[in-house]
Amino acid sequence: MRFHVVMAFLNNRGSCTCGWQGKRRWLPGLATSDAYIHGAESGHMPAGEPLPTDRQTKGNA
Numbered sequence: 001m002r003f004h005v006v007m008a009f010l011n012n013r014g015s016c017t018c019g020w021q022g023k024r025r026w027l028p029g030l031a032t033s034d035a036y037i038h039g040a041e042s043g044h045m046p047a048g049e050p051l052p053t054d055r056q057t058k059g060n061a
């Protein structure tokens with residue numbers, strides 16, 4: 001599962017391929033924080049980072 005941040009004017013929110021969506025935020029930084037908190041709690045990875053070569057061993061984390 002991978003999360004990312006959807007950014008639009010005054011309507012930024014985190015989103016994840018697992019179906020999670022963060023709260024709507026005015027500030028992109030807050031939406032990013034929400035997304036990373038989700039990642040920390042769920043073990044899901046940010047979509048923007050390079051994929052580790054061993055990702056297949058933990059694909060459904």
Ligand SMILES: [Zn+2]
Pocket residue numbers: 001002003016017018019020038042044
């Ligand atoms: Zn997720």
